[in-house]
Amino acid sequence: MVDYTGTFRAAVVQAEPVWLNADATIDKSIALIEEAAGAGAQLIAFPETFIPGYPWWLWLDSPAAGFAFLGRYHENSITLDGPRFERLTAAACANAITVVAGYSERSGGSLYMGQALISAQGALVHARRKLKPTHVERTVFGEGDGSDLVVHRTPLGRVGALCCWEHLQPLTKYALFSQHEQVHVAAWPSFSVYRGAAHALGPEVNTAASQMYAVEGQVFVLAPCATVGDAAIEMFCDTPVKEQLLQRGGGFARIFGPDGRSLAEPLSEDAEGILYADIDLSAIALAKAAADPVGHYARPDVTRLLLDTTPRRPVEDSAVDFVESPEPQSSVEAMTAED
Template identity: 60%
Template structure:
C-alpha cells in the first residue's frame, strides 16, 4: 500500500455557459493543485459549463431559451477541450475527476470524467437518474456507470449530488471496495430557508455519512454561484430570492466520517486539500464493513445489473441479439436469487 498523499476538492464557480473559458479555469485549478503536490482533484457536478440553474427558477418553457447555448457549450468526448483536460492531468501527474455536461448526439448527460495521471480517460460515467427537473435537460445512465476503478492510488469511484441519497446506489459502490469517493455537488444556495432537503446541512451530511457508511475517503466538491451567474439567471425578484450567490460547502471526509478541512466560506473559491492515508480504512472496516463482515446476505441482497444498456444493439459476429442479452441477464438474476 502506498503512503500518505494529498487530495483536493474544488470549490469554485464555472465561467457559466462558456465551455472554453471554463476549461481554462479548470486547467488553472489543476495546475494549482499540481503545484501543491495533490494527486487527485475532484470537481463539482456539471461544472463544465455550469449547472443549469434555470430549471429550478421558472416554468420549463421559459428555460428553452437557454437550451441551445447550453448544448453548444457542453463538452464532447475526443474534443479539443477534452484533450486540454487530459494534458493538464498528464502535465501535473494528477488524477482528475471532472463534472461535465456531456454532449453525445442530440442528448446531454450529467457526467463525471475520470482522467488518470497519464491523461488517459479511464471512466466517463453518467448520473444514473437525474433528479426531478434535471430530467428536462439530461438523459440517464445505466448500470455500467456504477463503477469503482483500480488506480495507482487505490480504488476510486464517483457519484453526483442526490445519487448519495439513493441507498442502493451507495451499496453497489460500497460492495466494490471503494477507497476514495468523489461526491460532486452543484452548490447549496437554492431555495434557502424554504427547502431544507436542498440545503447545505443535509447534503454535506450525505457526503459525511457516505464516508462513515462506506469506510472510505470522500472528496466532496461543491461549486459556488457567482455574481455573474445571478445577474444572468435571476432577472426577476422571485428568481433573485430563489437562488443566492455562493453556496460553496466543499470538504473532505475520512473513513470515520471526520471532516479533514475547515470550511472556506460559502462565496470563497479555492481548493480544499487534505493528506490522506488509505491505511486508516482498515481500522474503520474492522468495526463495520457493510458489504463484508457487517452484512447479512442471508437476509438482504442487492440485485445489480452492471451491464451497458444501449438504445440500439446490433447483431455481432456471434449473432447475439438484444433478446439474448435480456435472457442472459434474467437467468443470472434468477440464479442469484435462488442461492
C-alpha cells in the first residue's frame, strides 16, 4: 500500500567539503544539519562523496600521479561501524532530522562511493554503494550490487537515492521507479571539470538529468551538489593546465517536483548554502495520472526489467554442520536391505 499523503520540508546542501579531511567535513556537515533542522526541515540531502570530498585529481592527471592523494583519501574515507559515522547518526538523532549522507566508504582495503539513509532517530536505515563508478572513478572505487537499488519506506515517504551518472542509466532508474519511489536524492559532486570541452559533464546536461528523473518517475527530486573553491584549486591544481581543467564554482543544487517544476530558487554556482522546499506527496498522484511508467503507462508485454537485488560479496561462507556417515554395508547386507 503506497500512501500519497503527507507533507514535510526538505533541505538540499550546496557546499564545499573540507578536502581530504573527514573530521572537519563531518563538523561542517553537522553544522548544516543543525541549520536545516533549525529552519524546520525534516530531511537533508548531501552531495556525492561529500566526506571527505570528491577526488578531483582523477580527472586532472595520470593514475600514478594520484598516488600522492590516495593514502590520505583512504584514511579519510569512513567506515559504517566507526566513530566518524556515529557522529552523523548522533547528529540526525539530536536534531530529529532524516539525513541522506554522501561519503567515500572504506571497507577493508577497498573504497566505495556511498550514500546512507539515516532516520530521525539516528538509526541506519540503509547504506548503498554506487553501482558502477563512472570512467576514471573506477581507478579508485569498487562497485555496488543489486541490493543497492532499494527504495525504503520512511515516515516521510518512500525514499531512494542514486549518485551522479547513475541518473543516465535507464534500467537503474526504472528499478527505483518500480518500487514506487516518492522522494529521490540525486547526489552530484559539482559541475566544474572540463567546462567548455565536455558538454556532457556540465550543468546543463546533469541538471536536466535530475529534472527528467522527476518527470519520468513522478517523484520529488532533491539534488545536492558540492562546489569547488580556492581550497580545491590549491590542493588539486599544481599547474596552469590543471587550473584550466578544474574551474571554481560548479554548484548547481536543485529541487524538482514530480511534474519537473523547480521548487527552490537556485544559489549562484560559487555560493554555499541550503535550498529548501515544502514537499506535498499528494502532488505525485496527479502527476502519475498522466504517465505512470510502472503502472498504467507500462507495456510489460513488450519490455520488462529483470532486477536481481541479491547482495554479491567476494566471500560467501558455505560451511555446513558435519554429519557422520553410517558405517558402509557389505554387498550382502545391502542386497538384504533392498529386499
